[in-house]
Amino acid sequence: GDSVTQMEGPVTLSEEAFLTINCTYTATGYPSLFWYVQYPGEGLQLLLKATKADDKGSNKGFEATYRKETTSFHLEKGSVQVSDSAVYFCALSFRPRNQFYFGTGTSLTVIP
Amino acid sequence: DAGITQSPRYKITETGRQVTLMCHQTWSHSYMFWYRQDLGHGLRLIYYSAAADITDKGEVPDGYVVSRSKTENFPLTLESATRSQTSVYFCASSESTAQETQYFGPGTRLLVL
Numbered sequence: 001g002d003s004v005t006q007m008e009g010p011v012t013l014s015e016e017a018f019l020t021i022n023c024t025y026t027a028t029g030y031p032s033l034f035w036y037v038q039y040p041g042e043g044l045q046l047l048l049k050a051t052k053a054d055d056k057g058s059n060k061g062f063e064a065t066y067r068k069e070t071t072s073f074h075l076e077k078g079s080v081q082v083s084d085s086a087v088y089f090c091a092l093s094f095r096p097r098n099q100f101y102f103g104t105g106t107s108l109t110v111i112p
Numbered sequence: 113d114a115g116i117t118q119s120p121r122y123k124i125t126e127t128g129r130q131v132t133l134m135c136h137q138t139w140s141h142s143y144m145f146w147y148r149q150d151l152g153h154g155l156r157l158i159y160y161s162a163a164a165d166i167t168d169k170g171e172v173p174d175g176y177v178v179s180r181s182k183t184e185n186f187p188l189t190l191e192s193a194t195r196s197q198t199s200v201y202f203c204a205s206s207e208s209t210a211q212e213t214q215y216f217g218p219g220t221r222l223l224v225l
Contacts, residue, residue, distance in 0.1 A: 034213075043202055043216030044155070089154060099170065100145070100214065104154040 002027045006090045006103035013080055013110050021075040021106045023064075023090035031092040033057075033066050033073040038087045038105070047075075047088070080110045115139070118203050118217040126225050131190045133220050135203030143206040144186040145170075145214065146178065148199040155202065161186055193224045 007022040025031065032051045036044040048057030053068035062077045073090060090103040116137040125131050135144065142163050147155040147170075157170030159178040167178050175197060177189045186205075190197055200221050204214040 036216075041218075043218050044204075044214075045216065046213045049213065091155075099160075100155075100157060102147075102155040104152060 002031070002092065002094055002099070002101050004090050004092055004101050004103040006088075006106055008104075008106070009087075010107040010109060013108070015082055015110055015112050016079045017110075019075070019077040019080045019084075019108070021088055021090075021108070023073045023075065023103060025071050025073065025090075025092050025101075027071075027092060027094055029094055030068070031094040033064070034091040034093070035062070035064055035073070035075050036089045036091060036102075038089065040086070044089060080108070082110045082112055084108060085110050116203060116205055116215055116217040118201075118220050120220060121218065122221050124223045124225065125193050127194060128192050131193050131222065133188045133190075133201055133203075133222070135186045135188070135217060137184055137186075137203075137205045137215075139205065139207070139215075140183055141205035141207050141215075142183070143208070143212075143214075144180065145204040145206075146176070146186070146188045147202045147204065148172065148197075149202060149219070150199050158188065158201075190222075193222075195224050198222060198224045 003026045034049045035047040037047045038044045048059040050057040050066035056065045064075045087105045089105045093100045119134045145160045146158040161167045161180040203217040206212040206214045
């Protein structure tokens with residue numbers, strides 16, 4: 001069935017370091033792909049999304065490219081800040097089943 | 113400009129009791145969802161609703177009941193709570209199909225003793 005696999009955490013980086021969080025998916029078809037972020041004590045909020053192959057989603061310096069050939073949607077940021085400390089979730093949705101599938105989340109801590 | 117709210121934010125109950133978690137959204141979004149978040153599992157869909165009076169099961173529906181008599185409300189009921197239902201519950205909504213961005217509430221932390 002459809003599923004999302006993302007890299008295990010936690011991840012600890014120094015401020016201004018480069019970030020990559022890997023996400024791969026399994027889907028019978030062409031899902032939309034999402035990255036959500038959860039700050040401590042809050043609900044999830046959309047970070048970026050891509051709806052078709054080769055699309056690049058970007059927001060707040062984060063980027064991810066929908067790679068159909070490798071079934072991946074890796075999240076990257078060139079220079080992380082302390083305020084980026086959060087849990088990041090990769091997700092997919094697939095028409096027409098109206099279901100969302102989330103990865104297990106990757107906790108990121110950025111230290112000054 | 114309340115968006116999507118959940119109540120209560122924290123709840124402690126005992127095994128066997130009935131518990132209802134409330135979710136309310138002010139956007140008139142068609143779709144609403146209930147998820148549970150557990151360590152090592154991420155978020156798992158419990159139930160969703162495409163419109164008032166239309167609900168469907170998600171990945172982990174057993175032990176839960178939902179209703180949607182009004183577009184803006186989507187309560188989740190645990191008919192007889194079990195310890196395995198200790199979790200953080202998130203409600204979400206989206207404007208049209210499930211492929212659209214989902215907007216999440218702040219969550220309800222439930223402890224079943």
